[in-house]
Amino acid sequence: MxxxxxxxxxxxxxxxxxxxxxxxxxxxxxGALHEGHLSLIKASKAQNTVTVCSIFVNPTQFNxxxxxxxxxxxxxxxxxxxxxxGCDVLFCPEVSEMYSEPQQLxxxxxxxxKVLEGEFRPGHFSGVALVVAKLFxxxxxxxxxxxxxxxxxxxxxxxxxxxxxxDIDLIFVPIxxxxxxxxxxxxxxxxxEEGKKKASILxxxxxxxxxxxxxxxxxxxxxxxxxxxxxQQNIRLEYFALADRVNFTLLxxxxxxxxxLLLIAGYVEEVRLIDNIYxxxx
Amino acid sequence: MxxxxxxxxxxxxxxxxxxxxxxxxxxxxxGALHEGHLSLIKASKAQNTVTVCSIFVNPTQFNxxxxxxxxxxxxxxxxxxxxxxGCDVLFCPEVSEMYSEPQQLxxxxxxxxKVLEGEFRPGHFSGVALVVAKLFxxxxxxxxxxxxxxxxxxxxxxxxxxxxxxDIDLIFVPIxxxxxxxxxxxxxxxxxEEGKKKASILxxxxxxxxxxxxxxxxxxxxxxxxxxxxxQQNIRLEYFALADRVNFTLLxxxxxxxxxLLLIAGYVEEVRLIDNIYxxxx
Numbered sequence: 001m002x003x004x005x006x007x008x009x010x011x012x013x014x015x016x017x018x019x020x021x022x023x024x025x026x027x028x029x030x031g032a033l034h035e036g037h038l039s040l041i042k043a044s045k046a047q048n049t050v051t052v053c054s055i056f057v058n059p060t061q062f063n064x065x066x067x068x069x070x071x072x073x074x075x076x077x078x079x080x081x082x083x084x085x086g087c088d089v090l091f092c093p094e095v096s097e098m099y100s101e102p103q104q105l106x107x108x109x110x111x112x113x114k115v116l117e118g119e120f121r122p123g124h125f126s127g128v129a130l131v132v133a134k135l136f137x138x139x140x141x142x143x144x145x146x147x148x149x150x151x152x153x154x155x156x157x158x159x160x161x162x163x164x165x166x167d168i169d170l171i172f173v174p175i176x177x178x179x180x181x182x183x184x185x186x187x188x189x190x191x192x193e194e195g196k197k198k199a200s201i202l203x204x205x206x207x208x209x210x211x212x213x214x215x216x217x218x219x220x221x222x223x224x225x226x227x228x229x230x231x232q233q234n235i236r237l238e239y240f241a242l243a244d245r246v247n248f249t250l251l252x253x254x255x256x257x258x259x260x261l262l263l264i265a266g267y268v269e270e271v272r273l274i275d276n277i278y279x280x281x282x
Numbered sequence: 283m284x285x286x287x288x289x290x291x292x293x294x295x296x297x298x299x300x301x302x303x304x305x306x307x308x309x310x311x312x313g314a315l316h317e318g319h320l321s322l323i324k325a326s327k328a329q330n331t332v333t334v335c336s337i338f339v340n341p342t343q344f345n346x347x348x349x350x351x352x353x354x355x356x357x358x359x360x361x362x363x364x365x366x367x368g369c370d371v372l373f374c375p376e377v378s379e380m381y382s383e384p385q386q387l388x389x390x391x392x393x394x395x396k397v398l399e400g401e402f403r404p405g406h407f408s409g410v411a412l413v414v415a416k417l418f419x420x421x422x423x424x425x426x427x428x429x430x431x432x433x434x435x436x437x438x439x440x441x442x443x444x445x446x447x448x449d450i451d452l453i454f455v456p457i458x459x460x461x462x463x464x465x466x467x468x469x470x471x472x473x474x475e476e477g478k479k480k481a482s483i484l485x486x487x488x489x490x491x492x493x494x495x496x497x498x499x500x501x502x503x504x505x506x507x508x509x510x511x512x513x514q515q516n517i518r519l520e521y522f523a524l525a526d527r528v529n530f531t532l533l534x535x536x537x538x539x540x541x542x543l544l545l546i547a548g549y550v551e552e553v554r555l556i557d558n559i560y561x562x563x564x
Binding site for chain 1: 382385387417441442444445447449
């Protein structure tokens, strides 16, 4: 695996590989890699001749400075994991390589960045879109891979690619879970063993609510159930929502089960976690 | 000259030309071409193996629907002019090829899109950035050419390229003027002969103000002079401003003449015109 910290030599390397003629698969990450990330690398390797992974803890997508500061950074382990997984190129730039001062550009995605994650993390998706657009222009991939745990992010990136006419196929890869059901996340590293057990309740909430919604229970009942469960377990619930998978409008009732998903966000041991589940497997 | 109305065949053509390996020069326009545009084509031909011109009256950059409706559209003449100028490729898409519904993405450039043109044309620069980003991703040029008449637009595009890490060299080409001094503009086609004469006063204002500022007169005096001149001639002045060329902050006094420029915008016969001039030729 070849490692680059700077844009110019990375671009020169990819050009010299004739990578434009072949296919480049790209997996943008913030590091602290886990099985979820490796499933993206695996998907990219199966479809492309060159797989590029980026590790960059992007400051503009953190609305909370403490969250940015505490975000796990484990580059040596990450690098070893990527090497083992057969990743071809690692791009891990410093902030100064990615951002010039003063930062002046922001994105507005309308409804899509105002609800759920957008409501609780103002500016987050503008920062995501900014760094993804930068990385797309640097790496110029044919395909890019994102995890479905960040479902709303997948919608944002889809919109970005559609609106800015990036010639990139997006592949969204299903969530990888711990045996307990807890969705894999870099932030899990900040949880105690007890915290991890507690955090798996988020997925249980999603599963229970899905089951009962499909049995005909109302979403408002489900909301109450989830609120109660979380408060009993000392999980500070931020949202529990039902949304349309396609246009991401928030729903109060299930009308088209095949197009609906449930999303949840909450704090366990002061660590913010998110998860989601499709209402049907279709 | 090869003409494309759709993105896919344009991209296929440019790829087949091995254009990525050579150099693509790109001149984005809204048509109604004049000598100013041709100077951009000429500059591109001198530096690149393939020159691509786009003609697209971009709806998202028009804050005023009447302005959009009345914007001159002269595709057959434009096409003949480009052919004669030696342009290699013309891309003239329909709106539906460039925009999908619903339109949801907007850009915010902070200060840069809030002053002068940004103040009087809210949303204008977001629309400019959006269409330029689309076109850059479609054409993937090595160099792109813009006219300095739209000076603030040049700053916006510079910021866009810098922030989104587009690997494109920007070339800003000096204003081309009528013998009267009137800056060439597609909108001039909407002026009567008398209107054109009157419109040349905008440039006279800029020249007079430059001369007197360099003689030590204050900018506030110049403002009064320009306001008086315009009102006498029935020109509805929108702004007359002194700005820093580099960071585009508005100035109240000349401190560094080599870094200053004067900008003006006003209505002649209900046609909105803009112009600008450097305070020194450096």
